Amino acid sequence: MSLLVLGTVALDHIKTPSGSHDELLGGSAAHFSMSARLFTDVHLVAIIGADFPKKHIQFLQRKKIALDSLVEGKGKTFRWKGEYKQGDMNIALTLATELGVLAGFDPRVAEHQRKISNVFLANIDPDAQIGLLRMMRRPRFVGLDSMNLWIEHKSKSLKNLMKQVNLFVLNDGEARMLSGEKNLIKAAKRLRKMGPELIVVKKGEHGVLFYSDKFMFSFPAYPVEEVVDPTGAGDTFAGGLMGYLSKVNKVNEKNLRRAVIYATTLASFNVEGFGMAKTAGLTMTKVNRRMKDLIKFMAV
Amino acid sequence: MSLLVLGTVALDHIKTPSGSHDELLGGSAAHFSMSARLFTDVHLVAIIGADFPKKHIQFLQRKKIALDSLVEGKGKTFRWKGEYKQGDMNIALTLATELGVLAGFDPRVAEHQRKISNVFLANIDPDAQIGLLRMMRRPRFVGLDSMNLWIEHKSKSLKNLMKQVNLFVLNDGEARMLSGEKNLIKAAKRLRKMGPELIVVKKGEHGVLFYSDKFMFSFPAYPVEEVVDPTGAGDTFAGGLMGYLSKVNKVNEKNLRRAVIYATTLASFNVEGFGMAKTAGLTMTKVNRRMKDLIKFMAV
Numbered sequence: 001m002s003l004l005v006l007g008t009v010a011l012d013h014i015k016t017p018s019g020s021h022d023e024l025l026g027g028s029a030a031h032f033s034m035s036a037r038l039f040t041d042v043h044l045v046a047i048i049g050a051d052f053p054k055k056h057i058q059f060l061q062r063k064k065i066a067l068d069s070l071v072e073g074k075g076k077t078f079r080w081k082g083e084y085k086q087g088d089m090n091i092a093l094t095l096a097t098e099l100g101v102l103a104g105f106d107p108r109v110a111e112h113q114r115k116i117s118n119v120f121l122a123n124i125d126p127d128a129q130i131g132l133l134r135m136m137r138r139p140r141f142v143g144l145d146s147m148n149l150w151i152e153h154k155s156k157s158l159k160n161l162m163k164q165v166n167l168f169v170l171n172d173g174e175a176r177m178l179s180g181e182k183n184l185i186k187a188a189k190r191l192r193k194m195g196p197e198l199i200v201v202k203k204g205e206h207g208v209l210f211y212s213d214k215f216m217f218s219f220p221a222y223p224v225e226e227v228v229d230p231t232g233a234g235d236t237f238a239g240g241l242m243g244y245l246s247k248v249n250k251v252n253e254k255n256l257r258r259a260v261i262y263a264t265t266l267a268s269f270n271v272e273g274f275g276m277a278k279t280a281g282l283t284m285t286k287v288n289r290r291m292k293d294l295i296k297f298m299a300v
Numbered sequence: 301m302s303l304l305v306l307g308t309v310a311l312d313h314i315k316t317p318s319g320s321h322d323e324l325l326g327g328s329a330a331h332f333s334m335s336a337r338l339f340t341d342v343h344l345v346a347i348i349g350a351d352f353p354k355k356h357i358q359f360l361q362r363k364k365i366a367l368d369s370l371v372e373g374k375g376k377t378f379r380w381k382g383e384y385k386q387g388d389m390n391i392a393l394t395l396a397t398e399l400g401v402l403a404g405f406d407p408r409v410a411e412h413q414r415k416i417s418n419v420f421l422a423n424i425d426p427d428a429q430i431g432l433l434r435m436m437r438r439p440r441f442v443g444l445d446s447m448n449l450w451i452e453h454k455s456k457s458l459k460n461l462m463k464q465v466n467l468f469v470l471n472d473g474e475a476r477m478l479s480g481e482k483n484l485i486k487a488a489k490r491l492r493k494m495g496p497e498l499i500v501v502k503k504g505e506h507g508v509l510f511y512s513d514k515f516m517f518s519f520p521a522y523p524v525e526e527v528v529d530p531t532g533a534g535d536t537f538a539g540g541l542m543g544y545l546s547k548v549n550k551v552n553e554k555n556l557r558r559a560v561i562y563a564t565t566l567a568s569f570n571v572e573g574f575g576m577a578k579t580a581g582l583t584m585t586k587v588n589r590r591m592k593d594l595i596k597f598m599a600v
Contacts, residue, residue: 087482182387184505185525205484206506207520217597220507220518225485261600295600297517300557 001140002041003246005032006107006132007122007235009046009070013081013096014274016089018228024275025056026080028122028145031232033065034279035239035266036120038287039247043113045069045132049077049101063280068110073101082231089227089271090204107132118246121165122235123147126157133164141251143167143242144196145234151178162195166251169200169238184209185216198251200241200260202234210260215253219260222268222294229274233267236279240266265291301440302341303546305332306407306432307422307535309346309370313381313396314574316389318528324575325356326380328422328445331532333365334579335539335566336420338587339547342539343413345369345432349377349401363580368410373401382531389527389571390504407432418546421465422535423447426457433464441551443467443542444496445534451478462495466551469500469538484509485516498551500541500560502534510560515553519560522568522594529574533567536579540566565591 007029013022029046036042043066050072060067081096107128117140121129126146133142144165150158151174158178162168168191176182179190188199188211199211207220240263248255265287269278307329313322329346336342343366350372360367381396407428417440421429426446433442444465450458451474458478462468468491476482479490488499488511499511507520540563548555565587569578 089482182389183525183527185523203506206503207518209520209523216523217599218507218520218523219598219600220509220520223485223509223516223518225483227483257600298519298598298600299517300519300561300595300598 001118001246001249002043002116003036003118003120003242004043004045004109004113004116004136005029005036005120005122005239005242006045006129007032007120007124008078008102009044009048009052010078010080011052012231012275013079014229014231015083016229016274017084017086018226019274021274023053025059026232026275027078028124028232028235030060031235031270031276031279032120032122032239032242033060034063034276035236035270036243036246037063037065038266038282038284039240039243039262041066042243043069043116045107045109047071047073047078047101047105047107049073049075052077059280066113069108069113071108073105076100078102084230089230092231107135109135117141118242119143120238120242121145121161122238126150126154126161130157130161133161141166141245143169143238145169145238146174148174148177159194162191165196167198167200168196169202169234169241171202171204171234175199175201185211188216198256202237204230208260208264210256217257217260219264220298222264222290223297224268224271227271230271231275233270236270237263237267240264261291261294262287265294268294301418301546301549302343302416303336303418303420303542304343304345304409304413304416304436305329305336305420305422305539305542306345306429307332307424308378308402309344309348309352310378310380311352312531312575313379314529314531315383316529316574317384317386318526319574321574323353325359326532326575327378328424328532328535330360331535331570331576331579332420332422332539332542333360334363334576335536335570336543336546337363337365338566338582338584339540339543339562341366342543343369343416345407345409347371347373347378347401347405347407349373349375352377359580366413369408369413371408373405376400378402384530389530392531407435409435417441418542419443420538420542421445421461422538426450426454426461430457430461433461441466441545443469443538445469445538446474448474448477459494462491465496467498467500468496469502469534469541471502471504471534475499475501485511498556502537504530508560508564510556517557517560519564520598522564522590523597524568524571527571530571531575533570536570537563537567540564561591561594562587565594568594
């Protein structure tokens with residue numbers, strides 16, 4: 001089944017111990033799509049500025065990502081400038097953010113895309129996420145991502161939104177911040193009570209914890225020795241998760257475990273290159289090969 | 301096959317958010333033994349003072365731990381006073397250490413125990429660990445644990461020791477400190493080059509990473525919601541690991557994976573009670589039940 005994602009499309013300026021790159025295609029919805037496209041057809045909802053390079057549009061089109069609801073606004077494309085320091089590759093230091101067209105962005109969905117049954121609200125202002133959700137016609141399955149900024153400054157909108165989604169993906173720091181619980185299992189339980197029946201806590205190099213009332217599980221991360229650029233790893237993870245669930249079109253324990261394994265596998269590729277250098281060239285053959293290695297790595 | 305362990309036997313004074321307890325039986329060798337005894341016969345090498353309570357001796361005897369090489373020195377028993385704060389249960393704050401008889405302890409092993417083929421050097425001064433190893437007659441398999449104190453102050457002895465052991469168990473902070481590598485896989489590789497062919501990096505609530513030249517694996521921790529007292533969790537982990545390997549008497553990938561699962565299971569019991577409150581009452585039936593839950597938790 002099809003999958004629609006709302007989020008950002010950005011131009012990233014990234015510095016890591018491996019080097020630095022400017023004007024990279026990035027943003028939560030772009031990274032998400034690059035991963036989810038491997039499983040199903042992906043419809044991207046986002047805004048770009050008039051300065052957005054044509055080559056990036058063509059690139060997304062070549063990857064068969066539906067751009068019917070990618071609108072061009074008046075102003076500049078959203079830009080993010082960040083740095084990762086040696087030994088702390090889990091933490092992105094934001095050097096500059098230029099919102100550009102993102103300020104006051106009110107997402108629009110093309111009429112024929114409003115019946116899409118799987119929806120992911122990638123990281124963006126919760127008010128934009130709520131707006132998108134209002135536009136959709138009774139989606140079957142809705143996933144949500146967020147960030148510390150919204151937890152701090154738009155907690156009311158975010159909590160309202162949490163009551164309307166099935167799955168919530170967030171990292172360990174965000175889970176602790178939003179729940180007020182240090183123990184991650186307690187934190188996940190508390191988040192579940194706030195609305196979403198499925199909670200996915202990403203722990204970076206430590207893997208992932210999944211919580212639902214009926215079952216829990218935890219997987220390690222794929223062992224990556226050279227993390228080149230972690231930007232978009234969480235979005236790539238979410239893309240694999242939602243992409244697989246949309247493809248199999250049935251949310252049960254078996255499929256959720258498999259979806260999280262795929263998500264983990266995809267995120268491991270993402271961190272091995274700048275921007276989408278590694279994920280853009282992926283095929284299911286490559287993904288399945290690494291997934292087999294991961295399964296071996298974590299086998300009892 | 302039998303298993304001999306050198307380490308500390310201590311009287312612990314512990315404060316955690318769950319309460320505080322005095323004069324608890326503790327120490328690396330004691331916690332290790334309480335776990336390893338479930339798999340094989342355990343021979344404890346340590347020193348106590350004249351003030352050591354008889355009830356603790358009787359308790360160890362009831363648990364069938366061989367005390368032939370537990371000597372009584374002149375002076376007081378080693379005491380450790382520590383605290384864990386809410387939200388940071390991974391970090392023990394040492395409030396006081398009274399070495400007592402531990403100062404200048406030169407371990408002695410009873411003649412009939414010197415042929416024991418499995419040896420574990422639990423956390424204690426590396427010079428005592430080297431002394432013990434010299435006394436043994438060609439052990440088949442030797443495991444080693446240490447701590448930040450020795451990495452900082454006795455790094456030469458520790459590095460010398462690493463060349464003489466098969467397996468090295470340490471936590472993530474220690475692995476990073478000793479190897480100078482932030483990435484844990486790189487850290488494990490570096491440690492392997494320093495001597496031990498098998499490296500086990502414990503990551504607390506994030507589980508464990510195993511490294512050898514031929515294979516690697518990673519398991520999550522058992523999901524414990526209420527951590528009461530983490531003291532001795534690492535020693536309990538090592539006891540399960542070495543206990544199982546000694547029992548099966550064959551070190552191969554299958555047995556190592558199983559040994560790490562047992563180790564993880566045992567450590568999860570340890571943290572649920574003060575001192576040995578939970579591990580003392582364990583039977584293999586209880587352990588196997590929780591191990592099955594853990595395997596289910598991490599199943600693909």
